[in-house]
Amino acid sequence: MNLDDFIITCFCLIDEMVPMMTKEQPLRARGPMPKLCDSEVITxxxxxxxxxxxxDSALFAYFQRHYTSFFPALAQLSRxxxxxxxxNLWVVKERIWCWLRDAVIPYDPTISIVDSVPVPVCRFARVPWCVRFRGxxxxxxxHVDRQTFxxxxxxxxxxxxxxxxxAFLAPANEADGVMAPVLLEGTxxxxxxxxxxxxxxRQAFLRSKGIALQAPFRKAHSPKAAAYQSSVxxxxxxxxxxxxxxxTDRCKIKRVWARDLWHVRNYLLRCLLMHSICFWFNQQQEVPPLQFDRLVV
Known part of the structure; x- marks a missing residue:
């Protein structure tokens, strides 16, 4: 499909799901209704x-410059x-993502993979003067870029x-193994x-919960592990x-411009929602689900 078809397909999907996520209840108790409907914003x-x-500024400018025919209210809206x-729609995006995961996209929940990725919020040289996210x-x-962030x-x-x-967002100094019980709770x-x-x-604790966490051995534990385990x-x-x-490459999560957790949460949720929607589109077309480049040609 071309980009126009991709936008229309995303809008039809999201516009159908938003009323389901809100259970037909109004999201706003008072005040004027927004000029853009919520489905258009999420799309x-x-x-x-x-x-x-x-x-956000680049996103708004792009659609205002090229797609006011699709979203006419953009011409009268401020950034x-x-x-x-x-x-403000972060809860709706979270519910749509969870609904896609739980009710729409088929997958095997008994085999999974865990890891973490850095989310820097400030350039390292500016950290002593940065007041964002203090505390x-x-x-x-x-470990990929081999630097402290x-x-x-x-x-x-x-x-x-x-x-x-x-997905779970934690301070950068929290080790992966320490966060594993929190991330895997209920699985x-x-x-x-x-x-x-x-x-x-940690692995013994998770095993008591029905979770078999398999990880390559460290040097200190190598005498107790099979020789093939790490390579496999x-x-x-x-x-x-x-x-x-x-x-990292498409969503640029290693370059966060948000100034508070409210906007960071929204930014990450829209990236997760985009990934799940593209995954489902590829799955529907019976092509490798992670080949996102072939969605828009």
Whole structure:
């Protein structure tokens, strides 16, 4: 499909789901009704995330310049009003994402993969003077870029096919193994992780909950592990690296412009919603679900 068809398809899907998520109840108790309907705002956020427009100003300017024929009210709307309305809809986006995961997209919940990705909120050199997220964000290590960063870590669980099923935002200094019980609460089955999840005490606790957390052994534990374990697990859990690569390259989650958790939450949720919608579109067309580039030609 071309970009116009992609926008129309996303709008039809979202416009059908929004009343289901709100249970036909009005979202606003008082005040004037917005000029843009909520389905239009969420559609522009999803399509903007797909196109790599990670800044609200860039997203608003793009659609106001090229798609006022699709969204006529944009010509009479200010950017701040659009951004405020979009951020206020974070609960609706979360419900749509959960509904797609639980009721629409088929996947095997007994096999999953966990890992985390850095979410910097400030350039490292400016951290001493940065007042954003003070007391919430922290220092952490980005093992891919091999540098220290300031911000959060997005801990995620994906299905074997690559669907993001759970996500949890934590300060950057929280270790992956420590956050595993929080991320995996309420799940069962086999979960694959990297060496950061090789914590015998945590793995034993999760095993009592019906979760078999498999992770490559560390050097300290190598005498107790099978010789083939690390190499095999390293090969089969590559899919989460593909998902994080999409969130990093397409959605630019390593360059967050938000100034508070309210906007960070909205930004991450629209990225997760975009990923799930594109995943489902590919699944409907019976093509590899993570090949997003072939959706719009």
């Amino acid at each position: 522009m956020e999803v399509v903007g995330s797909y196109l790599g427009l990670n800044q 701040t009003t659009f951004v405020r309305q979009a951020a 919430l964000a922290s220092y952490g290590k980005d 300031y911000g959060f870590r997005l801990h995620a669980q994906i299905s074997w096919t690559g669907l993001i099923t759970r 069962t089955g086999v979960v694959l992780g990297d060496r950061n999840y090789c914590l015998p005490d 697990l390293g090969r089969v859990r590559y899919r989460i690296d593909t998902v994080f690569g999409q969130l």
